[in-house]
Amino acid sequence: MIAPDWFREDRLPHIYCTGCGNGTVINCTLAAVEEMGWKRDETVFVSGIGCSSRAPGYILADSLHTTHGRALAFATGVKMARPEFNVVVFTGDGDLAAIGGNHFIHACRRNVDMTVVCMNNHIYGMTGGQGSPTTPPGAISSTTPYGASEPAFDLAELAIAAGANHVARWTSYHVKELTKAVAVGMQTPGLSFIEVRTQCPTNYGRHNKLRTVSAMVEYIRSHAMLVEKYNRLTAEGKPIPEGTFTVGELVRRNRPAMGVRR
């Protein structure tokens, strides 16, 4: 489902590589925006720096493309100054979890009423494929030529622990589920964090034996497990395959939030 009314057609062609998952995530987010019936002049898209963060540049609304890692702090200013605005943040794993880690946990703690969509491609894509805080152990990147040796952040778990009201995780394969999750996030007061595991064929896949786009999407899909199934298997003491991550709605709650529409 495409929402053509929300695209800046005069910005095409876009800068994304062939096979990039970011377009899918933008489509799903805009489909959710359409479902919400938001007005253009009450909606602000904010982002930091990186491939993901170029997204607002392609969306026809007021949009703020900011500094690396700081998107959530900028968005907090927008939302607190004008709670009547709908605020959506696009960010990447490097932007959000590394340089922006402090802003991330504090935005979740404040539970600022906005929707944060994180395109997690496990790599610093725009700078050419360096290891990020979500690069899986063992994965090859330009700065982990012998395999990543650090543990990876689970961004959804981090958001839950820090206090966000709504946390979900899907992949760029699960377009219907993702669209629904973003819409639920937009409806939920407080901070909604949606992590999307997505493919970066150019800078991640080709260094990690996932040479085609379909191979990488298939890898992500096959390692995603519904959280309900994961919990059932765990309760039954059954083994969980290596590299599995949960998808689905991980938290929806009603903690006190800031910047909720007056």
Next chain:
Amino acid sequence: MQGNTACAEGALAAGCRFFGGYPITPSTEVAEAMARRLPKAGGVFISMEDELASMAAVIGAAWTGVRSMTATSGPGFSLMMENIGYAAMTETPCVVVNVQRGGPSTGQPTRAAQGDMLQCRFGSHGDYSTIALTPNSVQEMFDLTVKAFDLADRFRVPTFLMADEIVGHMRERVTIRDPAAIVPPRPLAEGSLPFEAGEDGVPGFAPFGSGRSVHVTGLTHNERGYPDTTDPEAHDKLVRRLITKIESARREIADYEVKNPDAETVFVTYGPPSRTVEQVIQDRSDDSIGHLRLRLVWPFPEFALEEFPNAKVFLMPELNMGQMVREVQRHVDQPVVSLPKIGGELHTPAELVRALEAHR
């Protein structure tokens, strides 16, 4: 009233309705006063997680059309630099108060200094220009804060109030004036592009929610606001305009006081050292001592030096190792003597008299 409180009162009078900050000595009373006063005035106070976030939140709020401010001191100011450059590049009107303390590094948190005068001009990366005001009294903490908001809106530029621990913590009588009508930024004309400037180099402002779907980016951008990062001409045109819009208006922006223009020996000051000079002139009832007091240092008003046609020597007491002295030197032929003082205390009248006699 304390200087920092007067700064907060000035901000409120100017219509500031958003404050994002992080506590740091000796600026904290600005934040504390805003935390007390803003909610009652229908504004928002938020204590951010650090100074990077504070500056970011201020810019975000400013783009919704709300007058926005933060206050900090040296180390926090350094942390804000990345986003101060962003504010310059995106032409975001906002006010940054720096109640300076002794540095470098953690230095002397509770003592006064003027060590960030070049940081506020050149601290962020790349080429840009800004406006910086330098109060020397509690009254000026109020008045120049109001003025900072007006200049920020007029030129769409981050504007600095370069205070220091002395004026921040000093207590003096203040007249709280109702500022003249608040002049909002010029609206973006119908049919104009969001970063298309008129003759004065300052584009009209279309804050978020005004229905113009403005794209704001720190990347080199065209007049539509879209990234245009590889065209040398696009970058040259944009950055040159960001500088020219400020530098070409230096006579309009300038704010200074001249005393005894016929003098041969002239003190040039900004901020609290001006008070010692005033004391020296008063004590000696000596109208042969000239005094140029800058209430605004950036853009530097070099034409103010021409107000002293008989000057044979310029003396510059500063609470640093001589940061603004070269700015004076490059505009005059006469000798310029730097009178630096660091450690946290103001020059005494006796120190300035000694310097005066040595260089007369």
